[in-house]
Amino acid sequence: MTxxxxxxxxxxxxRSPLARLAGTQVFWxxxxxxxxxxxxxxxxxxxxxxxxxxxVARNFAFVAIIAIGMTAVIASGGIDLSVGSSLVLAAMVVSxxxxxxxSFWLSAxxxxxxxxxxxxxxxxxxxxxxxxxxxxxxxxxxAARSLAMVLSNNKxxxxxxxxxxxxxxxxxxxxxxxxxxxxxxxxxxxxxxVVFRWTRWGQHVFAIGGNEHAATLTGIPVRRxxxxxxxxxxxxxxxxxxxxxxxxxxxxxxxxxxxxxxVIGGAxxxxxxxxxxxxxxxxxxxxxxxxxxxxxxxxxxWQGMFIGTSIIIAVAFDRIRHMKA
Amino acid sequence: xxxxxxxxxxxxxxxxxxxxxxxxxxxxxxxxGLMGDNGAGKSTLVKIxxxxxxxxxxxxxxxxxxxxxxxxxxxxxxxxxxxxxxxxLCDNLSAASNVFLGREPVRRFGPLAVIxxxxxxxxxxxxxxxxxxxTRPRDLVRRxxxxxxxxxxxxxxxxxxxxxxxxxxxxxxxxxxxxxxxxNLIRRLRDQGISVVLISHRMPDVFAVxxxxxxxxRGQMVASKRAAASSPEEVTGLITGAIETA
Ligand SMILES: Nc1ncnc2c1ncn2[C@@H]1O[C@H](COP(=O)(O)OP(=O)(O)OP(=O)(O)O)[C@@H](O)[C@H]1O
Ligand SMILES: [Mg+2]
Numbered sequence: 001m002t003x004x005x006x007x008x009x010x011x012x013x014x015r016s017p018l019a020r021l022a023g024t025q026v027f028w029x030x031x032x033x034x035x036x037x038x039x040x041x042x043x044x045x046x047x048x049x050x051x052x053x054x055x056v057a058r059n060f061a062f063v064a065i066i067a068i069g070m071t072a073v074i075a076s077g078g079i080d081l082s083v084g085s086s087l088v089l090a091a092m093v094v095s096x097x098x099x100x101x102x103s104f105w106l107s108a109x110x111x112x113x114x115x116x117x118x119x120x121x122x123x124x125x126x127x128x129x130x131x132x133x134x135x136x137x138x139x140x141x142x143a144a145r146s147l148a149m150v151l152s153n154n155k156x157x158x159x160x161x162x163x164x165x166x167x168x169x170x171x172x173x174x175x176x177x178x179x180x181x182x183x184x185x186x187x188x189x190x191x192x193x194v195v196f197r198w199t200r201w202g203q204h205v206f207a208i209g210g211n212e213h214a215a216t217l218t219g220i221p222v223r224r225x226x227x228x229x230x231x232x233x234x235x236x237x238x239x240x241x242x243x244x245x246x247x248x249x250x251x252x253x254x255x256x257x258x259x260x261x262x263v264i265g266g267a268x269x270x271x272x273x274x275x276x277x278x279x280x281x282x283x284x285x286x287x288x289x290x291x292x293x294x295x296x297x298x299x300x301x302w303q304g305m306f307i308g309t310s311i312i313i314a315v316a317f318d319r320i321r322h323m324k325a
Numbered sequence: 326x327x328x329x330x331x332x333x334x335x336x337x338x339x340x341x342x343x344x345x346x347x348x349x350x351x352x353x354x355x356x357x358g359l360m361g362d363n364g365a366g367k368s369t370l371v372k373i374x375x376x377x378x379x380x381x382x383x384x385x386x387x388x389x390x391x392x393x394x395x396x397x398x399x400x401x402x403x404x405x406x407x408x409x410x411x412x413x414l415c416d417n418l419s420a421a422s423n424v425f426l427g428r429e430p431v432r433r434f435g436p437l438a439v440i441x442x443x444x445x446x447x448x449x450x451x452x453x454x455x456x457x458x459x460t461r462p463r464d465l466v467r468r469x470x471x472x473x474x475x476x477x478x479x480x481x482x483x484x485x486x487x488x489x490x491x492x493x494x495x496x497x498x499x500x501x502x503x504x505x506x507x508x509n510l511i512r513r514l515r516d517q518g519i520s521v522v523l524i525s526h527r528m529p530d531v532f533a534v535x536x537x538x539x540x541x542x543r544g545q546m547v548a549s550k551r552a553a554a555s556s557p558e559e560v561t562g563l564i565t566g567a568i569e570t571a
Contacts, residue, residue, distance in 0.1 A: 037394055198439045199431075199439065199440065200431065204427075206415070206417055207427075210417035211416065213411070213413065214414055214426070215412075215426070215427070216377075216397075217375075217377060217407075217428045219398040219428075220402060220426070226397060
């Protein structure tokens with residue numbers, strides 16, 4: 001009796017770890033990314049150059065950081081279109097304050113505070129007023145960027161006061177050959193992998209995405225949780241914004257424009273499975289596609305077509321997979 | 326003293342009067358069958374006792390104590406557990422996660438509270454064994470049969486030591502063998518002194534396990550009598566309105 005009970009508890013519907021791995025979309029997205037990298041190495045001289053790889057790694061880190069936040073939103077059945085605007089708002093707050101002579105840490109805290117407020121407003125309108133996430137965050141996409149323009153008077157900022165070098169080092173520097181944003185991405189991915197899988201917050205995010213009604217009936221504080229999800233998403237965008245300001249060494253109000261496409265694409269490529277690693281791998285594939293188009297000399301006008309198509313194909317793949325299951 | 330006592334309970338949704346001045350008592354260890362046509366207000370009554378809806382009027386007493394149920398957690402803290410009609414399961418989570426939904430056990434590592442999956446699977450496995458179901462704790466609910474899903478929803482109610490279990494049509498979508506299992510489970514709950522309110526459209530099930538039968542018609546309680554003193558014919562008449570009250 002105890003034997004059969006134990007075996008029932010241990011039994012899982014997947015057969016072997018290998019079959020389990022091959023069943024995840026993350027695996028296939030990663031395979032596609034690696035394949036694309038190999039092809040580019042053969043087809044172009046420039047892809048495998050240290051300089052290009054460094055650029056790819058850094059560019060993808062910004063998208064991937066936000067894609068991790070977006071993963072929580074998508075796993076809960078929502079969407080956040082305002083991340084590009086949260087990003088520019090945070091970047092603007094940090095640079096305006098630093099230009100005004102404030103320290104990096106104070107300015108960064110204020111920038112994260114601004115992102116938090118954006119997420120809070122998104123979350124409150126969605127969770128408590130019951131408005132559709134698509135509409136709320138679309139409105140915020142416009143509103144937050146406009147606020148960034150007001151803040152900076154639409155001027156470019158490239159002087160960051162006493163902590164100028166610190167900001168540039170943080171966002172644009174590297175240690176042991178790896179760009180700093182990549183370290184932050186790795187740390188965030190590690191932490192959030194644990195949070196998604198092993199905490200009640202993570203479990204409840206998925207419960208809301210699976211059956212919001214059931215989550216409410218079982219007493220999960222669905223509304224509060226939703227607010228926290230949109231705040232988290234905005235904070236990842238804020239973090240990326242601060243780092244991007246340091247990387248570029250200058251901030252303009254078109255920073256992060258249409259970034260939400262790459263972010264949502266990255267988070268969705270992994271089939272919205274809601275793993276931090278999936279978001280990172282998805283973002284990687286998007287960046288490799290973008291980079292390959294440039295290196296292969298294909299007109300940048302085609303970029304949107306390729307990225308958009310690959311997102312739709314990935315989601316279609318996921319649908320088909322779920323229908324079979 | 327009654328385990329559960331409802332007095333003058335009313336609830337309206339806009340112009341619809343879903344419950345109209347309903348009074349009802351359930352004794353400890355009693356199984357009450359709640360019957361009525363579609364839209365009679367059965368689910369609404371369950372949801373009020375479960376803390377999902379506030380009544381427009383009326384009061385609820387548990388073991389003689391007046392209670393205000395604002396949220397599901399209030400009801401749960403007073404030992405009220407529910408199996409919802411739509412089961413309230415998350416398809417994308419495992420059976421064990423669904424059993425523990427909203428009350429996952431955690432282990433603390435400093436500031437980090439980590440879900441204790443092994444304990445969850447162990448306990449869920451025990452409950453499934455007790456229910457004699459083929460359900461496995463790790464399986465995703467998405468891939469389960471109707472009966473297995475039902476077992477997950479029922480196992481959820483047994484997690485804490487409940488005083489009252491409300492079941493909204495637990496035998497509607499499952500096989501004959503599992504209907505018998507669910508009815509046996511209801512008897513086991515009763516033997517432990519737990520009160521059960523069973524909503525069902527299936528006359529044989531109700532007469533098989535219920536001590537008393539109450540009938541709702543268009544929001545009004547038209548009968549509440551001992552099952553032994555009634556008959557399927559009488560209950561059918563009460564449900565349809567062929568018999569006014571009993
Ligand atoms: N959330 C709600 N909003 C508006 N009306 C509702 C709501 N819930 C129930 N009603 C209405 O209240 C009435 C009673 O519904 P209820 O679900 O309690 O019936 P029921 O007896 O459970 O029926 P069934 O046997 O079909 O499950 C119906 O007219 C229904 O349309
Ligand atoms: Mg009902």
